[in-house]
Amino acid sequence: MLRQIIVFGEYFLNFLNKLDSKTKEKITYVLDIVKFSPMIPEKFLKHIEGTEGLYEIRIKAGSNIYRIFCCFDKGSLVVLFNGFQKKDQKTPKKEIEQAEKLKLEYFKTKLKHGK
Numbered sequence: 001m002l003r004q005i006i007v008f009g010e011y012f013l014n015f016l017n018k019l020d021s022k023t024k025e026k027i028t029y030v031l032d033i034v035k036f037s038p039m040i041p042e043k044f045l046k047h048i049e050g051t052e053g054l055y056e057i058r059i060k061a062g063s064n065i066y067r068i069f070c071c072f073d074k075g076s077l078v079v080l081f082n083g084f085q086k087k088d089q090k091t092p093k094k095e096i097e098q099a100e101k102l103k104l105e106y107f108k109t110k111l112k113h114g115k
Contacts, residue, residue: 069099
């Protein structure tokens with residue numbers, strides 16, 4: 001394993017629990033690519049323009065498109081924040097703002113605990 005994945009907060013798990021088993025399988029497949037591939041294709045992981053270190057994991061399951069926001073910590077740790085089903089061409093601003101808020105919260109919590 002080249003990268004470890006952790007979940008911050010319950011937003012991602014709440015999103016995941018609402019999905020059907022086929023979609024969950026596809027998400028697991030893409031997360032495995034993130035964990036094990038030396039070079040992750042942009043098709044699966046892309047930096048979100050206009051943000052500092054925020055990325056989206058990109059999943060296509062059937063005709064549905066899903067996004068999971070994340071960041072890197074210490075290079076090989078991927079922190080998952082929130083996920084959603086994408087219905088438009090553009091990623092909703094409120095989803096990006098939520099992810100940025102969670103990222104800030106993650107690093108504040110980490111500093112507070114001296115990790």
